[in-house]
Amino acid sequence: MKKYSALLLMVLCNLSLFAQSGVEMATDLRSSGKIYVVALVLLTIFIGIGIYLIALDRRIKKLEKETKK
Template identity: 60%
Template sequence: MKKAFLLILLTCMNFLATFAQSDSGIEMATGLRSSGKIYVVVLVLLVIFVGFIIYLFTIDRRIGRLEKRNKKDD
């Protein structure tokens, strides 16, 4: 119950924070979007994120193998 209340409270605060921001726009994002470079930025971030996820999965598999080997030896 406490977790649900906390989640609802954080969601409401996040929702209210979005209305507190001005609508003036970000000049850098507008410039990147108009020149098409925003797609390069998004692609680079996506490649980094996917690489990080793959790295975490391989580390998890290696640790799993070592745990099985350690349990087998005991």
């Protein structure tokens, strides 16, 4: 579980770095407060993908254990 929390921490750090860039579109989004909506949507997508991968990994492990019996 530690590796998943470390991955989540890295993703969150990267999102904050992208929000601090000098790109004009990012500046406009930040000034209107919409950058937080964009970051929240991206975070939701990444969390969803992470949950899906964890569930898939558990199913694969379960199938592997069943085939070894």
